[in-house]
Amino acid sequence: MAVSKKRKTLKVQEAGARLRAAGLRPTRQRVALAQLLGAGHRHVSAESLHQEALKAGMPVALATVYNTLNQFTEAGLLREVVVGSGRSYFDTNTDAHQHFYCEDDGSLVDIPGKTIEVAGVPVPPRGMTIERVEVVVRLKRA
């Protein structure tokens, strides 16, 4: 029998609370997406999250998924990871950590926060501040 994996989701109540805490109105759609994103560390694309919501019986427009992911990112609930032209992921883990990225299959794998050490980052040009030091370890099939 084809056992369909069921991902653990947050309770509506908790998702709503997180949204309010971030200053976002807990609409039906935002709560649904927050529920899907809320449990565990995940890397999603707008398209993949959209599919997931539909399958979970929570219909949401793709435009809303984009809006929501951007709002969550601005609110600090998500982090955006850019790996290739046109391929950008949203990461539910907002702590400092890095990624393996495999160009062949587009997969993104976490490297725990304390693993990689970056030293010697120079002072930024006048009038600029460092927002983040991003390390992506690009992989190829051996």
Added chain:
Amino acid sequence: MAVSKKRKTLKVQEAGARLRAAGLRPTRQRVALAQLLGAGHRHVSAESLHQEALKAGMPVALATVYNTLNQFTEAGLLREVVVGSGRSYFDTNTDAHQHFYCEDDGSLVDIPGKTIEVAGVPVPPRGMTIERVEVVVRLKRA
């Protein structure tokens, strides 16, 4: 008076030689682009290089610029730097070095090769090899 900056270009002869050395047929278009790219370290987008070629009186189709940049990259003459969804630059400096990237204006600035030190890169997942460790220092206007 508006002094139009004239960028130094390679001689046709030398551009041709580089192409042959890389196993690429020195067509008129490829020679023209190689001339523009050949002198000094540069960061170009397909669109910016296309404009530059037109202004220099070397008409080339945009599709050809894309083809050529990709071929040059495969041949090891260029390196591709991905900074944001849809924004990818080609770098004439293929040596190991890193970049400052300013999201506000899309500018890319070199960080010399030996400046940043990355330690603790973990062993890649089974069946994969590390192709490159990419460090991008993301900046915001202060």
Added chain:
DNA sequence: ATTTCAATTTGGAATAGTTCTAAACTGTGT
């Protein structure tokens, strides 16, 4: 020099990811 043909170029169509628009809807305060 002429011939030949695979490699290359080209303009336009096609694609993919994302944002925009303006009308419909809904959460929240009164």
Added chain:
DNA sequence: ACACAGTTTAGAACTATTCCAAATTGAAAT
């Protein structure tokens, strides 16, 4: 219940890039 700013939505629009099939061309062979 009412009002309205905030939100959602379908579809159009946009941007960067690749694909296509026809025309051109570099270089090798005669």
